[in-house]
Amino acid sequence: MAVYSMTGYAAVQSTPARTAPESDAGNGSHARLGVEIRSVNSRFLDLAFRLPDELRQAEPALRELLTGKLKRGKVEIRVSLESNSGGSLKAPASSTLQRLGSMEDTVRSWLPGAAALSVADILRMAAGEDKSTHDYSDDLLKLAKKALKDLLTAREREGTRLAQMLLERTAQLRALAASATPMVPKLVEQQKARFMDRWTEAMALTDGSTLPEAAQDRALLEATSFAIRIDVAEEIMRLTSHLEEIDRLLTAGGEVGKRLDFLIQELHREANTLGSKSGSLELTHVSVDMKVLIEQIREQVQNIE
The missing domain is CATH 1.20.140 (Butyryl-CoA Dehydrogenase, subunit A; domain 3)
Structure with a gap:
């Protein structure tokens, strides 16, 4: 069995495929997911997570993964989620436009003086809805396992x-x-x-x-x-x-x-x-x-x- 140092670093990135509506097929929209783990010496195992809001629900699974392999050290794990759509705007799905139109009609029936939705409002709301509906937890766990493996290799080498x-x-x-x-x-x-x-x-x-x-x-x-x-x-x-x-x-x-x-x-x-x-x-x-x-x-x- 090897001797492990508590000092190590690992960083991996991936471009997980997204589940998109049929109207979005061929638009090449992806999100880049990154995991960075660094550790230094500590008397006990001290975990710190830096996760974007969209991935907060994955923290318990990440904690279980790390505690299963690491016993001591101050460990920080950072996760990044960035859009990688090539700078092009994605056309909203027809179902999303129908839903926004129906919601606008309901609001204006109660508030006739309310302003109509602008194109910018629609694009922003459609992008937020699409971002919030996709779950990257599985992609994150796969990437975290690879980062943890690289970290253990670095700690073993040291x-x-x-x-x-x-x-x-x-x-x-x-x-x-x-x-x-x-x-x-x-x-x-x-x-x-x-x-x-x-x-x-x-x-x-x-x-x-x-x-x-x-x-x-x-x-x-x-x-x-x-x-x-x-x-x-x-x-x-x-x-x-x-x-x-x-x-x-x-x-x-x-x-x-x-x-x-x-x-x-x-x-x-x-x-x-x-x-x-x-x-x-x-x-x-x-x-x-x-x-x-x-x-x-x-x-x-x-x-x-």
Whole structure:
């Protein structure tokens, strides 16, 4: 299963055929329908519809279509409906003219002083009636399915790129963890040698009242205490475990964004602990480099569904 980004864009257009009266046959009148979908990252699925008034009734069907395929992201869908009649006026159907004439007669029978309908009035009313009687819902759903498919393709392509980048970052983190592991025993030996040198110097200044064995035991105790304080083996183990789980999720794919976000928090916690236990400048540098990589991962994980 693929990893999907929440960022994507798709736009499609179509010219659906219209059901026209027989008197309109051959006039080549169509309407251009366009669907545009764009999405960005969000904690939840947030849908926003921008539909012309003629297509408001299609919103529930569009919502069902999108929620069936998308789980997270701020998604905006825009629909446009434009006339594409080539600039020519369409002759009103004879049935429409009869209906308008009958309505005019009825009005003037009650209001004799009412003005007669002009040619412009008739053309405008006939165009409005024809526009309102045609239902583009089926055409819109077909086009929306194609736009959604293109959006998912774009999100999958971006998700694949993100997953590859994250795998590279986890490999770098794993290398840093491996470099930190042998530093601790080396630090312990160095600190032990320093303790022994200090106790040797202290013994040289005493009057012999302190036994050399006691001084050596104290130095070894101090070195052991130091080793316990700077031991980062547990942090390295947990960090490595989190990295393995991140790699597994990225390889498995699916809806992994929220789980990855949690693991990134855990990685950051372990890197902080490693830095606080640092007993040398080298180990401090390792901790800082880890935090930089973890922050880069965190920023990109915000875009994964």
